[in-house]
Amino acid sequence: MANIQEIAKLAGVSSATVSRVINHKPHVSSETRAHVQQIINQLDYVPNINAVSLKKGATKMLGIVAPTFSDSLGTFLKNFTLAAQQGGYNVTLFLTGLDKQKELEAFERLRNKQLDGLVLVIRLNEWDVLESYAKYGPIVTWQRVEDRNIQSVFMNQYDGYMLALEHLYEKGYRKIVNAYGNTAGLNTKSREKAYADFCQKYDLNPNEFKHFYNQGHMSEGETMARWWVDQTHKPDAFVMATDYLASGLVTEAKRLGLSIPQDFAVVGFDNTLVAHLLDLTTIHYPIGKQGENAFIMIDNQLSKRTNPLEALSFHLVERLTT
Amino acid sequence: MANIQEIAKLAGVSSATVSRVINHKPHVSSETRAHVQQIINQLDYVPNINAVSLKKGATKMLGIVAPTFSDSLGTFLKNFTLAAQQGGYNVTLFLTGLDKQKELEAFERLRNKQLDGLVLVIRLNEWDVLESYAKYGPIVTWQRVEDRNIQSVFMNQYDGYMLALEHLYEKGYRKIVNAYGNTAGLNTKSREKAYADFCQKYDLNPNEFKHFYNQGHMSEGETMARWWVDQTHKPDAFVMATDYLASGLVTEAKRLGLSIPQDFAVVGFDNTLVAHLLDLTTIHYPIGKQGENAFIMIDNQLSKRTNPLEALSFHLVERLTT
The missing domain is CATH 3.40.50.2300 (Response regulator)
Known part of the structure; x- marks a missing residue:
């Protein structure tokens, strides 16, 4: 491919003039500018932008x-x-x-x-x-x-999670199971704190049911539906880490012949497409x-x-x- | 930030020597190399990769x-x-x-x-x-x-689409509605061709029902469920451009109190997560x-x-x- 030196030679001008034309700088007559541009077009010359950004530093x-x-x-x-x-x-x-x-x-x-x-x-x-x-x-x-x-x-996930919990309480649910995401994350800690405060406020036992951690994949939601069937002392609601996880719980529950929310209620998190598709109650998260x-x-x-x-x-x- | 000239000055060597050290080139004694590298580390010098790629051309x-x-x-x-x-x-x-x-x-x-x-x-x-x-x-x-x-x-979408049509035929469906994607695309033309050949093979009227074109959004699938309710002469099956589109049809049908596949059958396309969630029959597309x-x-x-x-x-x- 052509370079500035070749263009200068063919146009009969200096390299500096060619550079001024390419970079739309002043001090070049419109006649010279047109002539140089014509040569540039003929040669199909393209300035190498990597060189340009090298100079500009961004x-x-x-x-x-x-x-x-x-x-x-x-x-x-x-x-x-x-x-x-x-x-x-x-x-x-x-x-x-x-x-x-x-x-x-x-x-x-x-x-x-x-x-x-x-x-x-x-x-x-x-x-x-x-x-x-x-x-x-x-x-x-x-x-x-x-x-x-x-x-x-x-x-602050505390705020979103509390919305889910207060909604369940208002609807009459008292036996709530939590499925959290990444255990090590501060988001999980905020959600746990919300649940602890919620239980204290309404005098509920926070350890009445197992807590699920590191839940992410849809199949883990499916497993939770089968877990529910096996319990003798059954929870009446689940708050799920994500809609995606909730979708596994809800679809597997339907496959098992269960009715939602009659058998148990489910709240998702995120308000994604999946929540709309499955008519999931969820927390809208403006991601x-x-x-x-x-x-x-x-x-x-x-x-x-x-x-x-x-x-x-x-x-x-x-x-x-x- | 430091440049090669500064490093050379501090190390008491030429810029060319510094460059040889940075680029792991030979002809530098191990003693000089160690000395230059020490200065580089002290100055926290980082070679600018844009300059490197400029040289290499990739x-x-x-x-x-x-x-x-x-x-x-x-x-x-x-x-x-x-x-x-x-x-x-x-x-x-x-x-x-x-x-x-x-x-x-x-x-x-x-x-x-x-x-x-x-x-x-x-x-x-x-x-x-x-x-x-x-x-x-x-x-x-x-x-x-x-x-x-x-x-x-x-x-070739012809092959995938024909799988959907032959499956419906085998299951006894004869009154099929097609929802195609982008009208201008060659993929739609291939799918139309598959449907024409299918109708000829089984002596079906390819224009017994309306064809839907440019269907993409889930809400358009929902509209098709309401369209079905309004028809006096009703189709018994839909082949949908995508699972996403099919998901709108299926979920809206359920909201309207219809039963699938008793009222009508639905085949999606792509085999995405949504198809798994909604138990959709679909064509797996190895995208x-x-x-x-x-x-x-x-x-x-x-x-x-x-x-x-x-x-x-x-x-x-x-x-x-x-």
Whole structure:
């Protein structure tokens, strides 16, 4: 492919003049400009943008990092990407699976200036390791972190979870089973705290039933339906970590000939498509807006702006499972 | 941040020597190498990879372009990205919505050498426009194209659709309604052809019922359930463009008090999570493997390899809606 020197030679001008034409700089006569542009077009010359971004020191590229994107995290990915594109950035996707090295590779790209900023949806490495990269560019996470050089778009799960519990109480349910997600996460701790406070408020025994932890896959929801059948002392309601998990419980219950909410009530979490399809009562979680906020936080840091964040709140969506 | 010149000055060696150390090149004594490396570590110097890729002429970055990623296309995105990462590439995501300009921007990045190759899942611009970029790097599409400088991972929808029709016939259904996707697409034409051939084979009137076109959203499936109620001459089966569309039909039918498959049978397409949740009979469509094949095609072109593609075939998944 042609380079600036060849264009200069063919046009009979200096390389500096060619560069001024390419970069739309002044001090070139319109006649010379047209002549040089014609040669550029003939040669099908394209400036190498990697060289341009090398000079400018910004790649206008952001990274988004997660083990996988499914269900509600897909909405986060989409809204973050659309907001970034709107703001003049593109987004590189890093799927880490269970590979800590892959996660670090994304962070190394921040250090190497191949990314201007980074959103870490769900981490694999320790926070201390990841935080050490904060000096190379803005890092925002979806997870709850505090007292770190990493900003977070988290919402306090206590509030959303309490909405689910109060709704069940109002409907007359008193024998509630909780299915939590990742045990180690601060989100689970917030939900546990909500349940403890709820039990204290209404004088319920918080350990009347087993608590389920690390529940994620739909098949684990299916297993819980079969667990319910086997119990002699049966709970009358389930609060499930996600709609996806709740969907397994509800569909398996129907296959077993049970009636919901007559046999037991179910509340999901997230308000995804699956909740609409199965008429699940659930907690609406504005995860798309969190994706937009993640971009605003990064953009504010990179561009020294103070654009306001979207206001975020949970609300109950009552359907047919309570 | 430090640069090579500063490191050279502090180490008392030439810039060329520093460069040889950084790039692990020979002709530097181990003593000098250790000394230079120590200074590099002290200064926390990081080579700018954009400069490196500028020199090598390959960015090891691929693009994936689509209006949006939801449902089964999310699986395509995931599998393509995982395969690309495995092969040493990263993937930038371009969400085009309805913006033709955004699609062209992705193609311009191929021309500008910011991408080594590109997967176009669903196009917005004309093929002629997009094909003109094929000289800058490999382009692979999920859509059906023929006689173009663009490779495709498409599967012949005729085969999958015929599986659905033959299954309905075997089960005794004769009054079949078709809900097709994008009218302009070659996939729809293949499905129409399958239905025409099917009707001829069994001496059925292909125009006994209305054909639905451009059906995509779940709410359009819901509308079809209400349409069925209003008909005096009623069909006994529906073949739906996607599981997602079928899910609207099935859930609305249940809300209306209808029984499936007693009132009518439903076959979906794709075999996604939704089909499992709703016990939909559907056609399994190996869209994840198509994502892997898209990477193999690009990698074969970029690396002059001839790795074999995954074999792809449709199959019927019989559940409770037929």
